[in-house]
Amino acid sequence: MIQLAEFSLTKVKQLKSTKIWKKISLLFPFSCLFIVFGFLLLIANVVKPNSVFIVEKNLVLGFDELLPPPKPYPVNKGAAVLPELTAKSVVIQDIDSSVILYQREPDLRLFPASTTKMMTGLVAYEAYPLNEILTVGEIKMDGNRINLVFGEQITVENLLYGLLVGSGNDAAEVLGANYPGGMSAFILAMNKKAVDLKLTNTNFTNPIGLDEVNHYSSALDLARLAGYLTNNQVLAKIVSTPEITITDVSGAIKHTLKNTNELTGKVDGVKGVKTGWTKNAGECLVTFVEKDGRKIIISLLGSGNRFGETQKLIDWVFNNFEWKVIVPSSYR
Template identity: 40%
Template structure:
């Protein structure tokens, strides 16, 4: 096994200013007064740099979190793993399960169980028919509990079976501290999540282009049977109008949960997701969290998709060597200090045995931040290499004799 330490992704200045500075003092280049001024200036610059990174936002919510949406890394947190009621932010998972298991063009007849659900509603009547697409917009823009119930019965066959699908999807995503009892978020003591789990769920959803399109839509209209006008849906998510790059995702409120919000924004390729639970000024504080993220962190590409890592010998292969590359791009939101603290370790064998398939995993790259392992990405073969046959050996011998 070959282990390669790539070390710091940013090459540090050779030598170091401190040593050169002391040499100059020793040689008498600087007098004592000048030395004092320089030292005070250096200390001020160091304090300013550290303070700029260390000034974290404050939140009045019971729990909050800010994550890098590309990989789930926490940039700020307050009680982010505490289980709390999450109200209608539940519907993020409802939409995900519906999109993964339904057809947007399915026509759904509203069942009696979906009509008259308490809380937020778009006033669906039994017997109305709507496409799954329209009901998803009603779900995510206006938080319709009636739409949530109709979707659940259509996709799962019953509310209980749909809720089982929600819980299984949560576990698959990695939301280990979440439990759903219903598809809409009305209070139940056993219906809970955490700020971090909700951020993970939202991050997963935003990777689906249809989900992102729905939650970033400001206005939408759907038919209203028996009326001369359509239902006009205006998104309850106020940051879509006021925050640069905002692209989602969902509000929530019950008396027990308080005001809850999962917000997201994308700037310069960096997707941030902020969650606040039981927080009065939910929009203002979520925007403050994302301001902190965008002002202090930069999206750094650690490895590009298909980046060449090495060329490995292939034993008994038709080709002597095969290039091995990264399977995916890996970017990381880093502040200025962290940009000098990333290290990578490449784990690959000394050689491969034929046959080798294109895309075959042959190793991995471990990525460390502050000496802590934060991720591992696969290394794959760039092309296929078949095993040499007797005929191949014969042909190679003929070529040697020529």
């Protein structure tokens, strides 16, 4: 062992006397500077100027960790008076923060009418490819139709436009009837999705929104459903379409559709989502608004003036709230 150590020491002394060692000695400080410069460059690209970060002590691992920037939260300035409303149940929700801006009887179980079709469209979208062709059978359900023809062959995508833009009961029936297991299996899938989305005051017995004892939802549940639906790019595009003409696969049969949400394409920021009306439900409207970089959902059930009240609520929100980054005092 002593001889091995003496041998290693001798080799080191010999290396120090060589030109290679002198080159290493000269390059070492520059190598260190290069590494430090590279690290600083990396930090400059990752941590951008004007970004807001919070450093929190990790209690498990015992070191500071960098948290993502906090989201802006809506703050009520109290600048505008809430408009008078006839709606039995109302929810206004900021999508990005999930903050409820206003609510009236948010969990009240009411007939949702054709706002039901948001769930019908969501289940159909997840069950079928958009280009799948379905055949129109005998239409048994009454109510609003887009006038599908018996035997007509039409894509799922066009049926979704008929369902969510034109509010066609016949489109809903075709999507449900062609589902594996038939209409009853489709309704089970609707209720399973409601459970998955934690819609605790919702139950469906049909894909259309016909008034039935065990067919109900709430303004809060429908706001959550609309938020989930509009997060899907395909469905968000469909519900935001003011008007469109769809055809069967041959192009011979045409259906001209106009969005039943009259605010879509007319009121700044309105991008869908779904209307509803029956004698028992009254006027129902769930609306997605994207304006000034903010996204909100307004859900009204049992209204006497759904379009007028929704428009007033849009103005109230954007006159009354400002969005601020709020850093908890414990993190400052």
